[in-house]
Amino acid sequence: xxxxxxxxxxxxxxxxxxxxxxxxxxxxxxxxxxxxxxxxxxxxxxxxxxxxxxxxxxxxxxxxxxxxxxxxxxxxxxxxxxxxxxxxxxxxxxxxxxxxxxxxxxxxxxxxxxxxxxxxxxxxxxxxxxxxxxxxxxxxxxxxxxxxxxxxxxxxxxxxxxxxxxxxxxxxxxxxxxxxxxxxxxxxxxxxxxxxxxxxxxxxxxxxxxxxxxxxxxxxxxxxxxxxxxxxxxxxxxxxxxxxxxxxxxxxxxxxxxxxxxxxxxxxxxxxxxxxxxxxxxxxxxxxxxxxxxxxxxxxxxxxxxxxxxxxxxxxxxxxxxxxxxxxxxxxxxxxxxxxxxxxxxxxxxxxxxxxxxxxxxxxxxxxxxxxxxxxxxxxxxxxxxxxxxxxxxxxxxxxxxxxxxxx
Numbered sequence: 569x570x571x572x573x574x575x576x577x578x579x580x581x582x583x584x585x586x587x588x589x590x591x592x593x594x595x596x597x598x599x600x601x602x603x604x605x606x607x608x609x610x611x612x613x614x615x616x617x618x619x620x621x622x623x624x625x626x627x628x629x630x631x632x633x634x635x636x637x638x639x640x641x642x643x644x645x646x647x648x649x650x651x652x653x654x655x656x657x658x659x660x661x662x663x664x665x666x667x668x669x670x671x672x673x674x675x676x677x678x679x680x681x682x683x684x685x686x687x688x689x690x691x692x693x694x695x696x697x698x699x700x701x702x703x704x705x706x707x708x709x710x711x712x713x714x715x716x717x718x719x720x721x722x723x724x725x726x727x728x729x730x731x732x733x734x735x736x737x738x739x740x741x742x743x744x745x746x747x748x749x750x751x752x753x754x755x756x757x758x759x760x761x762x763x764x765x766x767x768x769x770x771x772x773x774x775x776x777x778x779x780x781x782x783x784x785x786x787x788x789x790x791x792x793x794x795x796x797x798x799x800x801x802x803x804x805x806x807x808x809x810x811x812x813x814x815x816x817x818x819x820x821x822x823x824x825x826x827x828x829x830x831x832x833x834x835x836x837x838x839x840x841x842x843x844x845x846x847x848x849x850x851x852x853x854x855x856x857x858x859x860x861x862x863x864x865x866x867x868x869x870x871x872x873x874x875x876x877x878x879x880x881x882x883x884x885x886x887x888x889x890x891x892x893x894x895x896x897x898x899x900x901x902x903x904x905x906x907x908x909x910x911x912x913x914x915x916x917x918x919x920x921x922x923x924x925x926x927x928x929x930x931x932x933x934x935x936x937x938x939x940x941x942x943x944x945x946x947x948x949x950x951x952x953x954x955x956x957x958x959x960x961x962x963x964x965x966x967x968x969x970x971x972x973x974x975x976x
Contacts (some may be wrong), residue, residue: 581896582646586653589628589665593654596622597661604660606942609799613740616664617697623665624694630667633676637684638692644837648844648899652892655848656855658944663845667691675745675780678819678826687743687780699741699783701732701805716807718748718777726750726817728779728810731791738790738803743782745818746807747827750774775825778818785810798951836912837902839959843895843912843919846955850888850919850926853948857881857930860937871933880929888926891919910972917965920955927952 597619604611611619623629624638632647633639647666654662675688690696704715716730728748738744752772781788791804817823858881861872871877898911931938931945938945956962970976 582642582649585642585646586649589650590653590657592623592626592628593657593659593662593665597659597665598657601659601661610801611661611664615661616740617694619661619664620697621694624692628665629694630692633688633692637676637689643903644840645896645899645903648840648895651841651844652848652851652895655845656851657848658852658856660947666841668841675818678778678823679780680815680820682815683780683818690742696742697737697740699735699737699744699803701735701738701744701746703732703734705731705733705804714747714749714776716746716748717751718779718812719751719771721811724814726779726812726814728807728812730807732805732807733792734794734802735805736800736802738783738805739793739801741783743780744788744805746779746781746805747776748779748807750777750824776827777824778827779812779816780818781810781812781816785812787811796954798947798954800954835959836907836909839912839916839965840895840898840902842955842959843891843915844899846916846919846923846952847888847892847895849948849952849955850884850891850923853923853927853930853945853952854881854884854888856938856945857884857933860934877933880933884926884929887922891915891922894918908972910969913960913965913968916959917962917969920952921962923952923955 600615600619601611620629627640628650630638631640631642631650632644633641635641650666651663654666675683675691679688687696687698691698704713706713706715714730716728716732718726718728721727728746730748732746735744750773752774787808787810789806789808791806793804794802796802814821819826858872861877861881862870864871866874872881895915898915901908901911927945927948931949934943934945937943938949940946960968967976
């Protein structure tokens with residue numbers, strides 16, 4: 569390992585917890601990961617499920633959730649440190665030991681008692697997984713420009729119609745949270761999700777609303793399957809007049825039309841988790857680059873002695889340290905009750921773009937060695953690129969920050 573030790577600020581906060589998680593990864597997950605194919609594809613679903621349950625038993629998986637739900641009650645700053653440790657470990661199974669797109673969700677903050685009992689507790693225990701159906705084919709980053717509709721029927725229930733795309737974990741999830749445009753009225757429900765969002769509405773538009781239901785719900789089906797550059801699976805979900813009861817609305821009746829406002833803080837926390845993972849990945853890539861530069865010789869010298877190589881590695885060190893401190897500062901604000909979206913957007917923007925640059929530089933230091941299929945940097949080069957896209961693209965993060973600055 570190189571001398572890129574964590575910042576002194578990071579060492580004084582939640583360090584014992586992060587060390588315990590790192591020890592778990594090295595002791596139990598690294599040996600399992602050694603049996604995986606070298607192509608860097610997605611680990612088998614059964615293995616991911618085992619890692620999730622094992623981590624939950626140890627108190628890491630959904631650590632920020634209350635103890636009465638099966639969590640550890642840790643502050644959000646500790647969660648950020650764990651995701652950083654997972655990224656830094658270099659173990660491809662480590663990210664599955666912490667709640668991500670398949671794990672606990674806005675149900676904690678907004679769910680009814682029934683929803684928490686039925687859906688959230690099994691998630692926290694690592695016994696179930698979920699997916700979030702938000703993005704639509706014609707919307708992309710404009711996630712709340714919804715053409716998927718949820719029309720209230722005569723019995724007070726809902727009928728959902730439309731299509732969602734790029735849904736992570738849908739192929740293995742036990743239930744789904746669907747965000748749709750709620751409509752209160754007697755008009756017919758359009759099954760064409762590509763139609764204009766207002767063209768099929770004869771009633772009152774109630775606004776974006778989140779619904780929770782099992783993946784085995786009739787007329788809810790998986791459509792097209794996509795495979796990402798680093799092997800991750802994404803899916804299309806088709807809602808063909810899916811009928812749900814009134815209590816399927818996340819938060820009950822108070823949740824009707826409230827998905828946009830309720831979702832902002834959850835999106836912000838998700839972005840900080842991505843930022844932390846990016847920081848860990850960047851630090852791991854930097855470690856690989858420094859170790860190689862110390863050992864590899866060219867023209868009679870270790871390549872680390874050459875100024876151009878030093879420029880790659882020292883510049884990366886400076887950027888990683890800054891991104892780490894920014895992310896931790898934002899996490900501390902969350903623990904202090906400040907859920908400012910622009911803070912999370914700035915951290916996610918900075919950390920994800922930094923990780924892409926750092927991995928690229930580390931690969932450049934390795935040359936052809938790092939480019940060969942099966943090398944850790946070859947996988948990271950493909951994997952880290954998605955970090956500037958998920959949880960809102962870099963461009964969307966800039967829009968959020970610009971608006972907070974009064975520029976839009």
